[in-house]
Amino acid sequence: MNVLTSDDTISAIATAIGEGGIGIVRVSGSKAVAIADKLFIGKTGKRAADILSHQVVYGDIVDPGSGETIDEAILIIMRGPRSYTREDIVEIHCHGGPVPLRRILDLTLTLGARLAEPGEFTKRAFLSGRLDLAQAEAVIDIIRSKTDASLRVAVGNLSGTLSGEIKHLRHDILKMIAQLEAAIDFPEEDIEEAAAADVAELIVKANAEIGKLLSTAQTGRILREGLATVIVGKPNVGKSSLLNALLREKRAIVTDIPGTTRDIIEEYVNIRGIPLKIIDTAGIRETTDVVEKIGVERAKELVNQADLILLLLDASMPLSAEDRAVLELLAGRQAIILVNKSDLPSLLEFEELKKAAGNRLVLKISVTQGDGLAELEQAIADLVYSGHVSQGEAAFVNNVRHADALRHTSQRLEEALATIEAGMPPDCIVVDLRAAWEKLGEITGDTVGEDIIDQIFTQFCIGK
Numbered sequence: 001m002n003v004l005t006s007d008d009t010i011s012a013i014a015t016a017i018g019e020g021g022i023g024i025v026r027v028s029g030s031k032a033v034a035i036a037d038k039l040f041i042g043k044t045g046k047r048a049a050d051i052l053s054h055q056v057v058y059g060d061i062v063d064p065g066s067g068e069t070i071d072e073a074i075l076i077i078m079r080g081p082r083s084y085t086r087e088d089i090v091e092i093h094c095h096g097g098p099v100p101l102r103r104i105l106d107l108t109l110t111l112g113a114r115l116a117e118p119g120e121f122t123k124r125a126f127l128s129g130r131l132d133l134a135q136a137e138a139v140i141d142i143i144r145s146k147t148d149a150s151l152r153v154a155v156g157n158l159s160g161t162l163s164g165e166i167k168h169l170r171h172d173i174l175k176m177i178a179q180l181e182a183a184i185d186f187p188e189e190d191i192e193e194a195a196a197a198d199v200a201e202l203i204v205k206a207n208a209e210i211g212k213l214l215s216t217a218q219t220g221r222i223l224r225e226g227l228a229t230v231i232v233g234k235p236n237v238g239k240s241s242l243l244n245a246l247l248r249e250k251r252a253i254v255t256d257i258p259g260t261t262r263d264i265i266e267e268y269v270n271i272r273g274i275p276l277k278i279i280d281t282a283g284i285r286e287t288t289d290v291v292e293k294i295g296v297e298r299a300k301e302l303v304n305q306a307d308l309i310l311l312l313l314d315a316s317m318p319l320s321a322e323d324r325a326v327l328e329l330l331a332g333r334q335a336i337i338l339v340n341k342s343d344l345p346s347l348l349e350f351e352e353l354k355k356a357a358g359n360r361l362v363l364k365i366s367v368t369q370g371d372g373l374a375e376l377e378q379a380i381a382d383l384v385y386s387g388h389v390s391q392g393e394a395a396f397v398n399n400v401r402h403a404d405a406l407r408h409t410s411q412r413l414e415e416a417l418a419t420i421e422a423g424m425p426p427d428c429i430v431v432d433l434r435a436a437w438e439k440l441g442e443i444t445g446d447t448v449g450e451d452i453i454d455q456i457f458t459q460f461c462i463g464k
């Protein structure tokens with residue numbers, strides 16, 4: 001990415017491509033107002049340079065080369081530092097079609113802006129200090145949020161709930177360092193020991209707070225990324241019927257012919273706020289059909305990658321060798337066993353199944369009757385939330401990068417404790433504490449390399 005320079009003015013279409021009521025071209029940088037001045041004529045003759053900050057002005061976008069009116073629009077100027085990037089920002093709100101947006105974008109480029117890179121507006125908001133890195137990451141989480149619950153976590157993080165906790169922890173660690181460094185200046189052994197003992201207590205407290213944050217990480221990751229859930233079972237047990245029931249639409253083909261589903265079908269469904277990425281697979285069986293065989297192999301692979309496996313069995317048939325083979329695939333995986341078609345006379349030995357299932361949850365359901373589906377949804381919600389429903393005000397870790405940094409910080413703090421217990425001098429403890437302080441700073445972006453920053457912002461969309 002380019003280094004931020006004062007005359008580097010960026011422009012991009014900020015709204016989604018396609019037809020919409022309104023579309024926005026956003027320009028940020030020192031040339032933004034001058035560019036707007038050349039392409040905008042207010043209905044009352046007002047020029048962009050005379051528009052006050054944060055005022056809305058109606059007018060025409062005119063190509064200064066040809067004099068052609070491209071669209072009518074409203075213009076908003078937000079003069080730095082009172083703007084998203086803290087630079088001058090011009091927003092051109094035109095009609096939301098790809099052609100007017102493209103034409104207006106091209107005009108801004110002709111007049112001296114350059115096309116923004118993905119995430120560059122938010123990167124500038126970060127570099128100017130308006131947002132820290134965790135908040136900037138929350139912006140993209142808001143855009144990509146899949147359910148109300150994931151949105152709530154992301155909005156909380158944008159408002160700084162997580163960042164606040166991190167800053168607080170870093171401040172505490174700095175205080176510990178200061179306390180130890182003050183003790184170094186006293187040659188008396190007992191002062192050093194007293195300081196170390198004080199600090200040990202503070203470290204335990206800080207580590208407990210980190211533990212509390214980390215306890216939200218699994219739920220947080222699932223709210224952000226979705227719970228990869230794969231439905232498996234032998235042919236014809238009702239896997240595609242279950243997918244359709246959870247989606248509440250006829251997405252997958254359902255027939256009474258075993259081997260109906262051959263390809264993998266993937267959809268998102270909102271289960272009590274959890275974005276379930278649900279995958280229907282080909283029924284697992286020995287087969288000589290080439291296409292079906294590939295489907296079966298894929299299903300087995302997916303079992304190994306999934307966060308949760310829903311294994312379907314057929315209540316109207318005894319437990320077969322095929323069922324047992326699929327059960328074996330679940331070893332070490334998080335799974336719920338569903339005995340489907342429980343509306344039919346039962347031939348499945350429930351006790352035998354319970355033995356084969358180990359301590360996994362077994363639920364009787366009937367997809368066609370709609371029985372047991374609410375219990376299934378509840379079981380999934382219990383698994384994911386395990387006591388961590390986002391309340392909005394509590395900090396929530398929803399990002400693997402943040403969780404990793406917290407885990408490393410915690411290790412550094414454990415090392416500091418070990419250093420204290422070994423009776424080592426304060427400057428050795430300080431080394432561990434500094435490492436912890438730096439690790440935490442990676443979350444807010446205070447102590448993070450440019451490569452990581454670039455990597456984060458290139459995941460954004462253009463115009464954000």
Ligand SMILES: Nc1nc2c(c(=O)[nH]1)N(C=O)[C@@H](CNc1ccc(C(=O)N[C@@H](CCC(=O)O)C(=O)O)cc1)CN2
Pocket residue numbers: 078081082083084091
């Ligand atoms: N039209 C439009 N809608 C939008 C945005 C935008 O940039 N433009 N946003 C972004 O993508 C989000 C809102 N976020 C924003 C954050 C800060 C400022 C801003 O100008 N802040 C200034 C001063 C505010 C004031 O003084 O009233 C500041 O914080 O200094 C604007 C939008 C969502 N909706």
Ligand SMILES: Nc1nc2c(ncn2[C@@H]2O[C@H](COP(=O)(O)OP(=O)(O)OP(=O)(O)O)[C@@H](O)[C@H]2O)c(=O)[nH]1
Pocket residue numbers: 233234235236237238239240241242253254255256257258259260261262281282283284340341342343344365366367368369
């Ligand atoms: N009686 C009864 N029939 C069901 C139930 N659920 C599904 N079926 C029927 O079972 C048959 C197979 O359903 P599918 O959903 O296609 O089964 P599948 O597991 O996806 O099958 P493959 O894709 O071939 O592996 C269909 O005729 C469904 O209507 C149920 O709860 N009770």
Ligand SMILES: [Mg+2]
Pocket residue numbers: 239240241252253260261280281283
């Ligand atoms: Mg199917």
